[in-house]
Amino acid sequence: MQRKIIRLRDASIISAASVVGKNEAEGPLGDCFDIHDASDKFGMKTWEKAESEMQRIALTTALAKASVGEREINAVFAGDLLNQCVGSAYGLLDFDIPYFGLYGACSTAAEGLTLASMLVDAGIFDVCAAVTSSHYCSAERQYRTPLEYGSQRSPLAQWTVTGAGAFLVGRHGKVKIREVLPGIVIDKGITDASNMGAAMAPAAADTIEKYFALSGADVKDFDAIVTGDLGAEGGRILCELLFAAGINVFDRYLDCGNLIYDCERQDKHSGGSGCGCSAVVLASHFCPRIERGEIKNMLIVGTGALMSPSSVQQGLAIPGVAHLLRLCAEDTED
């Protein structure tokens, strides 16, 4: 069988950085993030350039935190939601680092970390970077309508996070990447582009079910089982799907999309989404908690909806994908 958990002995996150906008800085995790700009513009004239600039700042910050130079990075894995992933291409242009462009929608951070950790663990690369971003204003214009139209949001809609996260993956960090399980693309026929959580939840359920079946692990082994950005609605669906499969995660389950905003106070409906969501919450909330030993063992499951405005207009359902990583504190027994 081709589906297997890849066990890693020598890969870890040695540095992580986050850059966010106003709403994220005003949310419950606001104090965690490294850098924010209350104008959401980062000194740029277009939202797309602002998104690229966030990636540039995020990678620069991650390098500075680890006191690692650009020339020590063997490869960068990067992607975003903009058409042709230009957020990454332009944002990382200043860095002379071999470049692997990814498209994993909101699972991009997990996809990049998966590839980086496998290649570092195999000894092919010494240090890799994984970078991703999303920007509320560039995403609204591209996927829905320009902000100036003032469209009403659907009750189950999620709010694209304005943020970029950058991770350096190497050998001697405090956040160990012990296992990875890449996901398959799952399409359960969801056609509502305002309910991405429902479209992605079956993919997350598939990957998590497969993980428990293959690993023999127990939910109790984990301090947290975290998804990327299913939001309130998708998270509920996931927990129910898993419960029906005999896996009760209710008291361990968290979602980056639920954590990043106070949805009631900030009027964010079903929570955060976008490549930046899981990237900044992992980089600045979960990684430090693992470093401090508050979390010993957790699963992070990056989830992505692989649709485009054209595919939705043509009536196609929205497929999802979910990549899983097991992260551990340095001294955690296996």
Added chain:
Amino acid sequence: MQRKIIRLRDASIISAASVVGKNEAEGPLGDCFDIHDASDKFGMKTWEKAESEMQRIALTTALAKASVGEREINAVFAGDLLNQCVGSAYGLLDFDIPYFGLYGACSTAAEGLTLASMLVDAGIFDVCAAVTSSHYCSAERQYRTPLEYGSQRSPLAQWTVTGAGAFLVGRHGKVKIREVLPGIVIDKGITDASNMGAAMAPAAADTIEKYFALSGADVKDFDAIVTGDLGAEGGRILCELLFAAGINVFDRYLDCGNLIYDCERQDKHSGGSGCGCSAVVLASHFCPRIERGEIKNMLIVGTGALMSPSSVQQGLAIPGVAHLLRLCAEDTED
């Protein structure tokens, strides 16, 4: 220094398949391709679905050629030019294979082969697939204007290949992948979206120069030095850039974009382009020539232009990237 050639001992292309449209089947390499549909529609109602269907057929054909089942494939690396890479997401939906979405523009085949070969060589995966596609009609609608407008083409424009290529990378194939050198993103200020060859040539020159500097190899060691799809104009620029750097490739140089069409007879201006171009030419022209021993040692350099219609409209220059692989016949001495 982070830029290094990755030497592989145990990775090879064990199977390759190509699916093309009418123009490609009528071109000089027409007899090489596995499957073509003269309607370019592949039984579908939209060009986007036709593109996805080509990917599905290409991977199915590659599996059949190698007598390998879907369940033996550990991962698929796939991407295309459509917004959010939906050509791949929908085209490969039927396959229950762990999915890594890529965005490398026209370098996607080389990017996928690079990742697949490193991970197979490291023993992390046994067999991986790399799949990509482009479709003239879906690309024109998205990047330029719908075909119905009948817009005039610029003299240096390239013609997006209607085609999909699929490769299986494993251990005991006849086309050995001996070395890979991933590229960095290079931006030399080209803003003409009708002259992609010029935008990508500096990236190809950078990667090829770096390869010769790091490897100590000589141009004469190679039967062919092949780029993805620089076309006539970009190819000329590349040869001149390399000549100025002391590397004379004129009598070894070939370009997939030049090979796929008889540009004069087929009115294809500067040649072919698109993710499908280098994928189908490599799969059905070069791989068989290596298998037959006609080519012992070659470089294939996949080139991509990392722009979007929005980035061009916003006046940004077009950055390029180029990933290099050295392919050898089974019995070639190192």
